[in-house]
Amino acid sequence: MNTLLLHNATLIDGTGADPRPQTSVLVEDGIIRRVASAENIGRPSEGRVIDLAGMTLMPGLTDAHVHFGAVGVNSLTASSPDDNLTTYVISVIENIELALQEGFTTVRDAGGLDPAFARATEEGLIKGPRILPSGSPLSQTGGHGDRRGRYDENPIRSVPGILAAPVLVDGPESVRAAARQQLRLGASQVKVMASGGVMSPIDALESVQFTVDEMQAAVYEAEMAGKYVLAHCHTSPSVNNALAAGVRSIEHGSILDEETAKSIVEHGAFMVPTLLVMEVLAKSAEAGEIPHYSQMKLRQVHTQMPVSVDLAAHAGVSLGSGTDILGARQSGRGAELSLKARVIGPMDAILSATRTNAQLFRMENRIGCVKEGMEADLIAIAGDPLGDIDVLADGDNVRLVIKGGQVYKETI
Ligand SMILES: [Zn+2]
Structure with a gap:
């Protein structure tokens, strides 16, 4: 099994819920298996752990x-x-x-x-x-x-x-x-x-x-x-x-x-x-x-x-x-989200580029939010996009990119 633990981030899960500090996400074979507090998640016996302290984890x-x-x-x-x-x-x-x-x-x-x-x-x-x-x-x-x-x-x-x-x-x-x-x-x-x-x-x-x-x-x-x-x-x-x-x-x-x-x-x-x-x-x-x-x-x-x-x-x-x-x-x-946030606010701008697009694509059961059973499309951001949505406008602030459980960028 291919296991990846994304550890101790602030999670914006793409459902519209408030951000969850000190949260970890366990990925197994490309699928999100568990979302839990960093304390309770437990370390997997094999696979990688990526420490995301101070970063924001979001749906791709x-x-x-x-x-x-x-x-x-x-x-x-x-x-x-x-x-x-x-x-x-x-x-x-x-x-x-x-x-x-x-x-x-x-x-x-x-x-x-x-x-x-x-x-x-x-x-x-x-x-x-x-x-x-x-x-x-x-x-x-x-x-x-x-x-x-x-x-x-x-x-x-x-x-x-x-x-x-x-x-x-x-x-x-x-x-x-x-x-x-x-x-x-x-x-x-x-x-x-x-x-x-x-x-x-x-x-x-x-x-x-x-x-x-x-x-x-x-x-x-x-x-x-x-x-x-x-x-x-x-x-x-x-x-x-x-x-x-x-x-x-x-x-x-x-x-x-x-x-x-x-x-x-x-x-x-x-x-x-x-x-x-x-x-x-x-x-x-x-x-x-x-x-x-x-x-x-x-x-x-x-x-x-x-x-x-x-x-x-x-x-x-x-x-x-x-x-x-x-x-x-x-x-x-990502500057689209900054511009949209000026009109509808940062959370709704983020939801439009995660949950709503997933519904539009008829893929809401696979992507668009961080929940157990969803495909592991995840990104980690240096900064807090809800406090300062402009961090998303610069792709360099996206430090970790995972698609289908596979890491495509890691500049942490
Ligand atoms: Zn066009």
């Missing part, structure tokens, strides 16, 4: 909106398959490995990452988090996934097994076929673009994309496969369309009204705000690093998103946690 963090494949800041994937694919693959692997080193043990890719990377990670060939890939996002012609210049007829092509470019589809039957194809390629859930976006060249942010019928076709196919649909939505009309189609996960929700927030609750859907990317893009905009059209659209959502998070929280919306950060060498992912 999760990110419901990553784009590991978006290694170019201005594109959802590499700009074209003519780019150096070797460089692309290496950059993607670097993004995956950095996320685990920063304490993220499960992530959902919101489009662009080929599911082959998730399989290679599961096989242990890449030292990364558990990855739930969406594969290619589905977009209408001229929608958020349409990255062509106005007079360019050739969409970015996917490279199967390496690069999952957006697919442009119009009409319910085309959407249905595209959803089936993504599920075939290994998508854990299907991503659709239901509104305009900041980084796309042609569409207005408030444009409403896909008809309810079109999205329903994707929802039906996902549900028949035991899966669900997530939809990129910045505005309330697009959220309402997505909800009417049965979409389960609303991404961004940047400009939300109260009625729509209530409707998310009534539909039993989740919302995944992405505060960090807005901050990062705002800095890029100041430095003139993003195109003019993106700067204009960013202004519409940047200051509005925290207001919408507050409104959603008060309406009782289940708030997941996502970063949406782009580019090569993606880091500082």
